[in-house]
Amino acid sequence: MPKVEIDGRQVEVEEGLNVIQAAERLGIEIPHYCYHPGLSIAGNCRMCLVEIDKVPKLQIACNTRVSEGLVVRTQTERVRRARQAVLEFLLVNHPIDCPVCDQAGECKLQDYYMDYDLEPSRVPLEEKVHKGKALDIGPLVMLDQERCILCTRCVRFCDEVTKTGELGLFERGDHVTIDLFPGRRLDNPYSGNVVDICPVGALTSKDFRFRARVWYLQRTPSVCPTCATGCNIDIHHLRGRIYRFRPRYNPDVNTWWMCDEGRLGYRAYQGEQRILEPFRRDAESVLRCDWETVLAEVPRLLREGAEAVVFARATNEEAYLLREIFGKLLGGGNLHGVSWSPENASRDDFLRDADKNPNTRGLAALGVLVPVEALRRALLEGRRDVLFVFGGDLEPVLGPEGLRELRRKTRVLVAADFRGHATLAQADWALPVASFAETDGTFTNRGGRVQRIREAFPPPGNARPGWWVLARIAERLGSPKRFATAEEVFAELAAAEPAFSGMSYATVGERGCPLAAVDR
Amino acid sequence: MGEKVLLRHEEVPGIDRLEVYVADGGYTAARTALREKTPAEIVEMVRVSGLRGRGGAGFPTGVKWGFLPKDSPKPRYLCVNADESEPGTFKDRQIIEFNPHLLLEGTLISAYAIQAHVAYVYIRGEFARGAAILERALREAYAAGHFGRNIYGTGYDLEVYIHRGAGAYICGEETGLIESLEGKRAYPRVKPPFPATVGVFGCPTIVNNVETLACVPLIVGRGPEWFRAIGPEKCPGPKLYCLSGHVQRPGVYEAPMGISLRELVYGEAFGGGIPGGKKLKGVIPGGSSVPVLLPEEIDVPMDFDSVAQAGSLLGSCGIIVMDEDTCMVDALRVIARFYHHESCGQCTPCREGTGWLERVLEHLEFGGARPDEVDLLLRIADNMMGNTICLLADAAAMPTRSFVTKFRSEFEEHVRLDGCPKRLAHAEG
Ligand SMILES: Cc1cc2nc3c(=O)[nH]c(=O)nc-3n(C[C@H](O)[C@H](O)[C@H](O)COP(=O)(O)O)c2cc1C
Ligand code: SF4
Ligand code: SF4
Ligand code: SF4
Ligand code: FES
Numbered sequence: 001m002p003k004v005e006i007d008g009r010q011v012e013v014e015e016g017l018n019v020i021q022a023a024e025r026l027g028i029e030i031p032h033y034c035y036h037p038g039l040s041i042a043g044n045c046r047m048c049l050v051e052i053d054k055v056p057k058l059q060i061a062c063n064t065r066v067s068e069g070l071v072v073r074t075q076t077e078r079v080r081r082a083r084q085a086v087l088e089f090l091l092v093n094h095p096i097d098c099p100v101c102d103q104a105g106e107c108k109l110q111d112y113y114m115d116y117d118l119e120p121s122r123v124p125l126e127e128k129v130h131k132g133k134a135l136d137i138g139p140l141v142m143l144d145q146e147r148c149i150l151c152t153r154c155v156r157f158c159d160e161v162t163k164t165g166e167l168g169l170f171e172r173g174d175h176v177t178i179d180l181f182p183g184r185r186l187d188n189p190y191s192g193n194v195v196d197i198c199p200v201g202a203l204t205s206k207d208f209r210f211r212a213r214v215w216y217l218q219r220t221p222s223v224c225p226t227c228a229t230g231c232n233i234d235i236h237h238l239r240g241r242i243y244r245f246r247p248r249y250n251p252d253v254n255t256w257w258m259c260d261e262g263r264l265g266y267r268a269y270q271g272e273q274r275i276l277e278p279f280r281r282d283a284e285s286v287l288r289c290d291w292e293t294v295l296a297e298v299p300r301l302l303r304e305g306a307e308a309v310v311f312a313r314a315t316n317e318e319a320y321l322l323r324e325i326f327g328k329l330l331g332g333g334n335l336h337g338v339s340w341s342p343e344n345a346s347r348d349d350f351l352r353d354a355d356k357n358p359n360t361r362g363l364a365a366l367g368v369l370v371p372v373e374a375l376r377r378a379l380l381e382g383r384r385d386v387l388f389v390f391g392g393d394l395e396p397v398l399g400p401e402g403l404r405e406l407r408r409k410t411r412v413l414v415a416a417d418f419r420g421h422a423t424l425a426q427a428d429w430a431l432p433v434a435s436f437a438e439t440d441g442t443f444t445n446r447g448g449r450v451q452r453i454r455e456a457f458p459p460p461g462n463a464r465p466g467w468w469v470l471a472r473i474a475e476r477l478g479s480p481k482r483f484a485t486a487e488e489v490f491a492e493l494a495a496a497e498p499a500f501s502g503m504s505y506a507t508v509g510e511r512g513c514p515l516a517a518v519d520r
Numbered sequence: 521m522g523e524k525v526l527l528r529h530e531e532v533p534g535i536d537r538l539e540v541y542v543a544d545g546g547y548t549a550a551r552t553a554l555r556e557k558t559p560a561e562i563v564e565m566v567r568v569s570g571l572r573g574r575g576g577a578g579f580p581t582g583v584k585w586g587f588l589p590k591d592s593p594k595p596r597y598l599c600v601n602a603d604e605s606e607p608g609t610f611k612d613r614q615i616i617e618f619n620p621h622l623l624l625e626g627t628l629i630s631a632y633a634i635q636a637h638v639a640y641v642y643i644r645g646e647f648a649r650g651a652a653i654l655e656r657a658l659r660e661a662y663a664a665g666h667f668g669r670n671i672y673g674t675g676y677d678l679e680v681y682i683h684r685g686a687g688a689y690i691c692g693e694e695t696g697l698i699e700s701l702e703g704k705r706a707y708p709r710v711k712p713p714f715p716a717t718v719g720v721f722g723c724p725t726i727v728n729n730v731e732t733l734a735c736v737p738l739i740v741g742r743g744p745e746w747f748r749a750i751g752p753e754k755c756p757g758p759k760l761y762c763l764s765g766h767v768q769r770p771g772v773y774e775a776p777m778g779i780s781l782r783e784l785v786y787g788e789a790f791g792g793g794i795p796g797g798k799k800l801k802g803v804i805p806g807g808s809s810v811p812v813l814l815p816e817e818i819d820v821p822m823d824f825d826s827v828a829q830a831g832s833l834l835g836s837c838g839i840i841v842m843d844e845d846t847c848m849v850d851a852l853r854v855i856a857r858f859y860h861h862e863s864c865g866q867c868t869p870c871r872e873g874t875g876w877l878e879r880v881l882e883h884l885e886f887g888g889a890r891p892d893e894v895d896l897l898l899r900i901a902d903n904m905m906g907n908t909i910c911l912l913a914d915a916a917a918m919p920t921r922s923f924v925t926k927f928r929s930e931f932e933e934h935v936r937l938d939g940c941p942k943r944l945a946h947a948e949g
Binding site: 041042043044046049057058060063082085086088089090092093122129149150169171172173174175176 | 712868896909
């Protein structure tokens, strides 16, 4: 491993890193626009110029690989002047519409200007080169050509990552413009990523623009719940409302990217269709009730011979508690884990998986997953006293007629989910639980990686985290455990399940932890 | 003045035709090279000759060929840079149009020397005539067995393709040329890697200027010592000089490296002085991208080192002469306009700087300049210099710095009068 010196400090780093990455290890930021670790080196913005010992000209840090004995200076007067010069050049034709720009707060032009320039503009507005504004270039993306600093990240993304090549550069000199190739739209399934990687307000999200100023938003690391890949994300939210998902770097899962379907998946977790209180239905009406009643009545019902369905949208913790309840406390009741996805579900050989459930592998690892056909048969075969359905709707699985038949054959239907659907509407007991954004827990992705989701904000109304509800039911059924957090449930799960052995929330961390290879 | 070797057509009419070229001894050097010398021997001859690239930078050709990786399994390519677009430069065109076989023979020997089996001649898009002449010459040479398979029975194969350029100055920058050849926008590549390791289609590639390659048959035919003996020791060989602007006899002249600039401007065999007996104001010695020299600075020998010492560059030997009536602000404005138009727009300082320079120069020339804009020109130029992917930014910055420093009072006068005095006089008169 080569040893390099940056600003007088030594660091030993892996072969192949560039100077920007090496400096990062020392906590030294080298400002940059065009460089993106997931894309090829363009070297065009010239923001990352640094001094390299024995090299007369300033060199771009992004295209300088570390080598033994390399000596770099990033804070000299020359470097400072070069940065200031680049910023001044970038602003020559910039429209300066920051007050109405949606990128404000996460704009690298603004940020670096404050850090490295702070010079007043020297070019009158009427002399600037004008280009297109607010151009609708795809279902998710708007383009403002004047704000573009021509770093070509978006072009490289479409050329190198999706290989769809919708975007190109046109004209020359200061008339160069990013645009769609004739007849194209930016409509590939990963198009939203260009908004994330655009360092300025040139590419903005149609879905997000003008909905919130970013500095008000809070971020919570989580995992995309829309398919089995489990792309790492940050939930951007404010006062119990999700504004957007952003991909979060995980070299073992999604690197820097996420798909558009997952990106827009946040909409399913908004206020619409949420149920805010537990309900119970009797002969003539549906009545709101409280958790005390639920926790007094439901365990009593379950004792009367219960069967349960858990969807692969439930966390490992929830599935584990269900297994405890139905496998142990109720002495061998039936628990069916189900992973259902629509037949024509999108998929590709990059990130998108046809399995639209975030925790299929988790249910499999816990040994509760059954094939959908087997579940249909089991549910529609005989009559039963009580059925407990957790974390999903049986209507798409059984069809509307199947669900009605199931209902006829089931004396008491208990359903828990974060939002309303056909199963919940027909349930005798409807229990509102937290959405994936409102609870702590883990999902196991398609590659067998256990990854954490976190409570970004508390569940609305009287909804409770699923693990909490299940833990309380288990207590009433005689379990000695008194779980106060999802983390405690996970610790117990990890102790009980060889595939999870040695794991804790601490070891799972931000990047997840692979299941141990255990035969099941 | 001695014998002409590059402008041989001035002494041997019709030499653009194969039989005339061959009758004059053409393709004997190629035959000798392929039959009697190893590629390494040719590289060594070129190195010993002291030939330095005529494309502008003056890099020793033999040394450059030596940069090709020895152990790469990939094919190698030779690119002939015939994109000649620097304002004031029109020497390669002379060879292409009047002595095309000299270039082709040079291409053949050089390709053999670097062990390439494909050579591309990237010819400036606007050179329609040159391309047609070269195509014809190439067909003749193919038919006579100078190209193709098993050349001269040696087992060596070479295919040559003539590729017409995409109509931009930047296509002449060697990595821009390579991108363009590959069918993309001529965006110069970030270096490293250099073309010698990663060039056309990701393979080791040598890019050489037309005039450079035209010297190779001479070196092989007459011997490196003959070549070395012409001109200064560190920068030998015959050279083409392009004279334009305010001279009696503009045109392309052949003379040894190191002839004095004054001789080229005033000598009877060359420019013959300035029309109308006017005084000289300045000379750009190496194409529009290099610093201007003052009348008292033109005793400089025209070779890469001497001109650099005098504060300018030999560049492409595009000598632009300006008489006393020239408005230096306007001259610089025209230069800036060119680089603004030709900047590929890839990197920030060049994309924004070239346009900004032109804008400021328009203020000075046509009115509306602020007093600090003279210094602003210097500042923009300083901020562009040395900070970009290719040298086009420097090409715009260098003349700017020299014009403003050497003719500062003229720039200040433009600010004071709120425009060009010549234009104002014209408007009033
Ligand atoms: C902006 C720019 C334009 C250039 N245009 C030409 C050109 O038209 N012809 C040329 O031979 N070299 C041109 N060059 C130089 C080439 O990059 C390269 O150095 C040259 O072809 C090498 O050949 P040589 O070693 O034989 O001189 C240009 C360089 C720059 C930076
Ligand atoms: S639109 Fe954004 S990402 Fe694309 S080139 Fe412009 S600044 Fe870069
Ligand atoms: S690929 Fe799957 S996990 Fe990743 S963002 Fe898309 S839906 Fe979410
Ligand atoms: S210096 Fe100018 S011409 Fe060269 S790559 Fe940069 S923008 Fe293009
Ligand atoms: S980040 Fe290095 S040149 Fe843009």
